[in-house]
Amino acid sequence: MADTHLDHNVLSALQEVMEDEYPALLDTFIVDSEERLRLLRKSDDAAQLMNAAHSFKGSSSNMGAIRLAELCHELEQRAKQRSLSGIEQLVGEIDGEFALVRPLYEAERLRSLALHATARRF
Amino acid sequence: MQAPFEPLTILIAEDSAADRMLLSSIVRRQGHQVLTACNGAEAVEAFRQQAPQLVLMDAMMPVMDGFEAARQIKALAGETLVPIIFLTSLTESEALARCLEAGGDDFLAKPYNQVILGAKIKAMDRLRRLQATVLEQRDLIARHHEYLLNEQRVAKAVFDKVAHSGCLNAPNIRYLQSPYALFNGDLLLAAFTPAGDMHVLLGDFTGHGLPAAVGAMPLAEVFYGMTAKGYGLSETLREMNAKLKRILPVDMFCCATLLCLSFQRRSVEVWNGGMPDGYLHCVASGVRTPLPARHLPLGVLSPQTFDDRTDVLTMAVGDRVFLLSDGVIDTCDANEQLFGVERLQQVFAANHQPATLFEEIEQALRDFRGEARDDVSMVEVSLLEAAKLTPPALVYSDSGQSCPLDWSVSFEFRAATLKRFNPLPYMLQLLLEVHGLRAQSGALYSVLAELYSNALEHGVLGLDSSLKRDASGFARYYQERNVRLDALHDGYVRVHMQVVPKGEGGCLAIEVTDSGQGFDVTRVMERPLDGVRLSGRGVSLIRQLSRSASWSDDGRTARVEFYWEALA
Numbered sequence: 001m002a003d004t005h006l007d008h009n010v011l012s013a014l015q016e017v018m019e020d021e022y023p024a025l026l027d028t029f030i031v032d033s034e035e036r037l038r039l040l041r042k043s044d045d046a047a048q049l050m051n052a053a054h055s056f057k058g059s060s061s062n063m064g065a066i067r068l069a070e071l072c073h074e075l076e077q078r079a080k081q082r083s084l085s086g087i088e089q090l091v092g093e094i095d096g097e098f099a100l101v102r103p104l105y106e107a108e109r110l111r112s113l114a115l116h117a118t119a120r121r122f
Numbered sequence: 123m124q125a126p127f128e129p130l131t132i133l134i135a136e137d138s139a140a141d142r143m144l145l146s147s148i149v150r151r152q153g154h155q156v157l158t159a160c161n162g163a164e165a166v167e168a169f170r171q172q173a174p175q176l177v178l179m180d181a182m183m184p185v186m187d188g189f190e191a192a193r194q195i196k197a198l199a200g201e202t203l204v205p206i207i208f209l210t211s212l213t214e215s216e217a218l219a220r221c222l223e224a225g226g227d228d229f230l231a232k233p234y235n236q237v238i239l240g241a242k243i244k245a246m247d248r249l250r251r252l253q254a255t256v257l258e259q260r261d262l263i264a265r266h267h268e269y270l271l272n273e274q275r276v277a278k279a280v281f282d283k284v285a286h287s288g289c290l291n292a293p294n295i296r297y298l299q300s301p302y303a304l305f306n307g308d309l310l311l312a313a314f315t316p317a318g319d320m321h322v323l324l325g326d327f328t329g330h331g332l333p334a335a336v337g338a339m340p341l342a343e344v345f346y347g348m349t350a351k352g353y354g355l356s357e358t359l360r361e362m363n364a365k366l367k368r369i370l371p372v373d374m375f376c377c378a379t380l381l382c383l384s385f386q387r388r389s390v391e392v393w394n395g396g397m398p399d400g401y402l403h404c405v406a407s408g409v410r411t412p413l414p415a416r417h418l419p420l421g422v423l424s425p426q427t428f429d430d431r432t433d434v435l436t437m438a439v440g441d442r443v444f445l446l447s448d449g450v451i452d453t454c455d456a457n458e459q460l461f462g463v464e465r466l467q468q469v470f471a472a473n474h475q476p477a478t479l480f481e482e483i484e485q486a487l488r489d490f491r492g493e494a495r496d497d498v499s500m501v502e503v504s505l506l507e508a509a510k511l512t513p514p515a516l517v518y519s520d521s522g523q524s525c526p527l528d529w530s531v532s533f534e535f536r537a538a539t540l541k542r543f544n545p546l547p548y549m550l551q552l553l554l555e556v557h558g559l560r561a562q563s564g565a566l567y568s569v570l571a572e573l574y575s576n577a578l579e580h581g582v583l584g585l586d587s588s589l590k591r592d593a594s595g596f597a598r599y600y601q602e603r604n605v606r607l608d609a610l611h612d613g614y615v616r617v618h619m620q621v622v623p624k625g626e627g628g629c630l631a632i633e634v635t636d637s638g639q640g641f642d643v644t645r646v647m648e649r650p651l652d653g654v655r656l657s658g659r660g661v662s663l664i665r666q667l668s669r670s671a672s673w674s675d676d677g678r679t680a681r682v683e684f685y686w687e688a689l690a
Contacts, residue, residue: 010233017236018147025147029140051182058180058211058232059138 005101010064011108020116026109029063033098040075040091049087050079056094063105068097130247131155133174135165135191136209137183141232145178145209148236152243162186166194169204176246177206178230181221189224196225203253205246209234277335278304284342288313289320292511297501298480306497307334308447309376311342313349316550316567318385318511321349321358322503324445325378325420326397337376337421340365352547352567355382355391356430359420363428366421375421379413379445383437385508386568386663389596390443393432395419399463400445401470402435410470411435413443434600436593437505442476446483447499453487461490476502525557527628530620537610540578546571549617556621558628558686565667566630566684572664573634573680574615579603581636581678582613613637626688633681640676647673 015022036056043049057072071094078087132154136142146156157174159165163186165179177195181188192206208221211232218229227249228242281304290297290312297310307327314320323345327334341362348358359380366376377396384390392413394400400413417429437443446466453461469486473479480500487498531552535545550567553559559566579585583606589599618633646661665671668682 014144017144017151021143021147025140025143028143032139054182054211055138058209059141061211061233062141062144064233 005065005067005097006104007064007066010062014063015112023109023113023116026105026112029059030102030105032059033102037095037098040094046079046082046084050076053079065097065101068094068101071097127153129154130176130243131157131172131174132243133157133159133165133168133172133177135159135162135168135177135183135188136180137161138180141180141209141234145234145239148234148239149178149243151236152240154243162188162191165191166198169195169198175204175250176243177204178209179206179226180209181217189220192221192224192226201257203250205250207242207246274305274332277332281335281338281342284339284346288346292320294320294504294506294511295322295501296477296480297499298484299499300497303497303499304335304338305331306449307338307376308449308497308499309338309341309378310499310501311345312503313346315349315382316352316563317571318508318564318568320381320383320385320503320511321345321355322381322383322443322445322501323378324397324447324499324501325376326447326499327376328374333374337366337370337374340369341376341420348547352550352571354544354546355380355393355432357544357547359393359430360425360428363420363423363430364425367424370421375419377415377419377448380432381443381445381503382432383443383503383505385506385511388438388505389434389436390505391432391434392443393417393430398446398448398451400443402437403442403444403476404438405440405442406438410444410467413445431604432600434597436596439505439507442502442504444479444502445500447497449497449499450483450487453491453498455490461487465490526555527621527623530618532619533617534614535617536614537582537612540582540613540615541607541610545617546574549619553619553630556628556630559630559684561686562684569664569667569682570632573632573682574617576661576680577615577634577636577638580641581638582615583607583610584638624685627686629686630684631681632683633679635675635679638678640678643673643677646677 014025018025033056036052036059039052040049040056043052053072053076057069057076060069060072071090075087075090075094078084078090132149134142134145134149134156136145136158137160142158142160146158149156157168157172159168161183165177165188166186168174169177177192179188179192183191188208192208195204195206205227206225207228207230208226209230209232210217210221221229227246230239230242288311289295290310292312292314295312299308299310300306303310307329309323309325309327311323311325312320323341325338325341327337344362344365345358348361353361362378370376375396379392379394379397379400382391390402392400394413394415395417396415396419399415401410402413403410413433416431416433423429451461451463451466455461465486466483469479469483473482479502483500484498533545533549535543539545546567549570550563553566553570554563580587583603585599585603585606587599589595589602614637616633616635618635620631622629664680664682669685671680671682673680
């Protein structure tokens with residue numbers, strides 16, 4: 001199930017790059033994504049929608065949220081072509097996808113904090 | 123060559139907090155310093171204040187987007203290369219083109235790959251250093267160039283002092299030269315002799331730039347020094363050749379044409395070593411007689427093999443001698459065709475107004491080549507009435523307290539000496555020690571020169587002055603003079619000079635005796651005093667310029683006297 005939503009290779013690469021700051025990165029992504037979702041929901045013109053979707057796509061792809069990035073890409077394309085009918089449904093799908101991966105990121109954060117704490121204890 | 127690792131300061135402009143954080147970690151892990159900005163405006167401000175060496179720039183950002191920020195940063199950076207790598211998940215070629223147009227140097231796609239990012243930073247850093255080196259070297263070259271120009275200015279200023287000590291501004295000389303002709307190797311000099319003749323030199327050193335200019339200084343010094351002392355073309359040429367041969371490297375020499383214009387004798391003496399043909403323009407007939415190169419350039423032959431033989435041609439008042447540098451006939455057009463002598467002669471033929479000849483030649487060169495050259499030198503010297511030219515007064519530096527006033531001296535110059543030595547400058551220097559004679563140095567020198575050449579040519583060499591009746595005979599006369607001088611074994615010219623004080627002034631008597639056949643004094647003296655005939659002019663000249671002139675011993679001895687009054 002997890003593989004179509006989250007790329008675990010990306011996560012281990014991020015952990016290697018970020019070291020101690022890995023939990024903070026995950027936290028930042030969660031907070032940032034909530035802000036972006038809020039923007040998406042209230043966007044009322046195509047350009048605004050396109051920019052917000054583009055940015056969200058970029059950070060999702062960096063964080064290994066494969067499906068989320070795909071949905072954002074689709075939204076960006078639709079906004080670009082100004083085919084806005086049914087767009088609310090797509091935003092809803094993005095909402096749903098984030099709701100799905102968010103607990104995975106939180107679990108990953110807790111796991112790494114615990115691992116870190118264990119490592120520190122020894 | 124692998125440059126040692128030097129950490130860079132890298133600005134990351136990215137509005138997404140997670141991406142910014144991730145990218146900062148990657149860049150820091152690679153050993154660089156990181157500055158961050160959340161939008162384009164912050165990025166420009168951070169660049170202004172901390173001057174990072176490289177920028178990673180998100181394209182889409184609030185407040186100011188990455189395109190505008192890139193434009194402003196590139197403008198602030200000026201000539202320095204500050205590479206900008208656009209961070210983008212943009213895939214459309216149109217959007218990528220916008221990044222490049224805004225000044226972006228490369229792209230990095232999301233999701234980030236740290237290996238690729240590291241490689242791109244390294245590549246951009248190489249480019250940045252290369253640009254810095256190029257700028258540094260460009261500035262260095264500019265400084266060297268400025269330095270060189272300054273040196274040339276100084277060298278030219280010094281040289282102009284030497285070159286302009288002559289008489290290039292005399293009313294009978296027109297010339298055209300680039301102000302920096304010296305650095306093209308072109309050289310133009312003119313000076314009066316003590317007798318009021320005019321020496322002109324147009325020279326062309328091999329090469330360009332400073333090397334071409336260094337030989338000009340010693341050449342000018344010999345030219346002015348020897349002309350002022352009364353040496354003729356032959357002695358001056360020998361000295362110039364020997365000096366250049368001694369000081370110049372083998373592959374350097376100086377093509378030159380030397381002229382001696384005699385306003386009194388109405389003739390021009392020419393020596394051309396390696397220059398293009400000059401032209402003697404006879405205004406009455408319209409004929410232009412070429413003055414071709416008959417010798418190797420100065421500085422090529424050893425003193426023993428150097429040939430100082432000159433040609434002498436008659437001139438009428440208003441006739442002109444035209445000399446030019448090879449820049450004129452060697453001008454090439456777009457197809458490497460030479461301008462050549464024929465085109466020059468067409469310009470001559472079309473010329474009706476002598477005063478516009480230079481302009482017409484220049485125009486023809488421009489038409490031919492499409493642009494002007496700066497190594498074209500031309501000079502035209504015309505023959506004026508002797509009285510219309512006033513040679514500058516000689517300047518003496520001694521006080522006059524030790525001036526000799528009561529003495530006599532005798533010389534005898536025999537065949538071997540007559541062949542190769544000109545005693546006139548030496549004798550003139552001696553006479554000019556007498557202050558009272560200095561005011562008439564021109565006349566004194568002219569008379570002394572006439573007496574000496576009469577004694578040598580008509581006396582010792584037995585040349586008939588009636589040969590000089592017309593222009594072709596004139597040339598033949600001087601050819602014959604050279605032949606007989608070469609073959610001379612016997613004979614002498616004696617000069618006796620006596621200075622005696624008379625009251626506050628004094629008197630100089632000069633007697634010149636030769637070993638020749640003498641002449642019919644009575645018949646020559648019956649001729650009217652007339653300065654225009656070509657033959658026998660010497661006698662007229664002597665009688666006009668000295669107080670008393672007489673011939674004795676069947677014309678073998680001539681005696682003249684000069685007087686001077688109390689000096690002011």
